[in-house]
Amino acid sequence: MTTIYNFSAGPAVLPKEVLQQAADEMLNWHDSGMSVMEMSHRGPEFMSIIAAAQKDLRELLNVPENYKILFLQGGGLGENAIVPMNLLGRKPQPAVVDFIHTGSWTGKSIKEAQKYAQVNIAASGESSGFTRVPSRDSWKLTQDAAYVHLCTNETIDGIEYQFTPDVTVETNGAPIVADMSSHILSRVIDVSKYGVIFAGAQKNIGPAGLTIVIVRDDLLGHALPICPSAFNWSIVAENDSMYNTPPTYAIYIAGLVFQWLKQQGGIAAMEQKNIGKSALLYAYLDASDFYENRVAKDCRSRMNVPFFLKDETLNTAFLAAAKERGLLQIKGHKSVGGMRASIYNAMPIEGVKALIAFMQEFASAHA
Numbered sequence: 212m213t214t215i216y217n218f219s220a221g222p223a224v225l226p227k228e229v230l231q232q233a234a235d236e237m238l239n240w241h242d243s244g245m246s247v248m249e250m251s252h253r254g255p256e257f258m259s260i261i262a263a264a265q266k267d268l269r270e271l272l273n274v275p276e277n278y279k280i281l282f283l284q285g286g287g288l289g290e291n292a293i294v295p296m297n298l299l300g301r302k303p304q305p306a307v308v309d310f311i312h313t314g315s316w317t318g319k320s321i322k323e324a325q326k327y328a329q330v331n332i333a334a335s336g337e338s339s340g341f342t343r344v345p346s347r348d349s350w351k352l353t354q355d356a357a358y359v360h361l362c363t364n365e366t367i368d369g370i371e372y373q374f375t376p377d378v379t380v381e382t383n384g385a386p387i388v389a390d391m392s393s394h395i396l397s398r399v400i401d402v403s404k405y406g407v408i409f410a411g412a413q414k415n416i417g418p419a420g421l422t423i424v425i426v427r428d429d430l431l432g433h434a435l436p437i438c439p440s441a442f443n444w445s446i447v448a449e450n451d452s453m454y455n456t457p458p459t460y461a462i463y464i465a466g467l468v469f470q471w472l473k474q475q476g477g478i479a480a481m482e483q484k485n486i487g488k489s490a491l492l493y494a495y496l497d498a499s500d501f502y503e504n505r506v507a508k509d510c511r512s513r514m515n516v517p518f519f520l521k522d523e524t525l526n527t528a529f530l531a532a533a534k535e536r537g538l539l540q541i542k543g544h545k546s547v548g549g550m551r552a553s554i555y556n557a558m559p560i561e562g563v564k565a566l567i568a569f570m571q572e573f574a575s576a577h578a
């Protein structure tokens with residue numbers, strides 16, 4: 212049987228060991244006689260599952276004591292509204308939000324924030340075709356913004372921050388809100404440099420339906436009156452993410468992924484693997500005259516690698532041949548075109564090697 216490698220941008224590949232364990236426990240979790248899907252979220256079984264998931268995530272990301280970890284729903288796009296509704300109350304209305312516009316996802320965040328806030332685009336990569344993060348010294352931030360919004364990995368454009376802005380020097384003291392949906396847990400981060408981190412689970416954590424928010428304590432309690440209670444971070448925090456029914460099965464799978472990450476050696480070890488995998492693929496693309504990646508070298512994403520065939524008339528044949536070889540979901544996002552290989556934590560280096568071997572063969576056959 213052909214080995215399958217799934218390069219989907221999201222929902223995306225999960226570790227085989229995790230899926231196998233979930234299958235083994237599907238009908239009867241730990242002799243409880245129930246599937247996790249059938250359990251009361253307030254019963255002792257599920258309470259132990261969510262507590263372990265929280266604790267493991269805190270340990271993996273080294274989340275300081277003065278930050279809450281919340282398990283929500285609504286996805287990354289939901290947070291585009293939930294974030295302003297929770298943070299704008301820190302300032303007189305209409306409050307200002309600074310954005311660093313780096314591509315498709317910040318574009319959506321900006322549009323949504325405009326419903327609630329006065330948006331200042333402090334820097335934009337649009338003139339570069341979103342092939343780089345605008346250099347830090349070009350950011351034109353306002354004096355008293357409620358927060359500064361960044362997307363630290365632009366999943367569609369394939370660009371990633373290789374630095375963390377300094378709040379005192381670079382954001383005029385405004386807290387940083389980071390959309391880390393597509394690279395959370397892929398690299399070591401210093402959580403204390405951020406006010407809020409959010410991520411939809413379906414890229415690098417677990418199944419769709421779970422959204423993780425990590426928020427510093429002093430940013431709680433400033434929600435606008437219109438904020439729905441189920442999305443009010445203070446209320447969710449006070450209720451240990453149980454104000455309403457949380458996405459229980461997704462939390463269970465995420466918890467298994469956290470245990471798997473610990474077995475892999477934690478985030479520092481994952482980061483080394485991710486550096487190795489992405490370097491291999493970029494080195495091949497840069498050496499090739501058949502394919503290309505257009506992102507500035509110091510801004511390339513380790514998770515999402517968009518690339519183009521120089522002869523785009525071969526795209527359909529390329530995708531069909533890749534699928535035949537068990538290399539799935541490499542088609543680029545429709546807004547960018549071309550191809551995209553997403554190589555999240557659960558993609559083994561063997562998958563990247565198989566992709567490169569296939570690309571080499573395809574290039575020789577069509578040279």
Ligand SMILES: *Cc1c(COP(=O)(O)O)cnc(C)c1O
Nearest residue numbers: 286287288289316366392393411
């Ligand atoms: C996928 C993604 C989102 C959107 O997530 P949904 O769960 O579909 O709302 C937001 N931001 C980034 C960076 C993403 O990759």
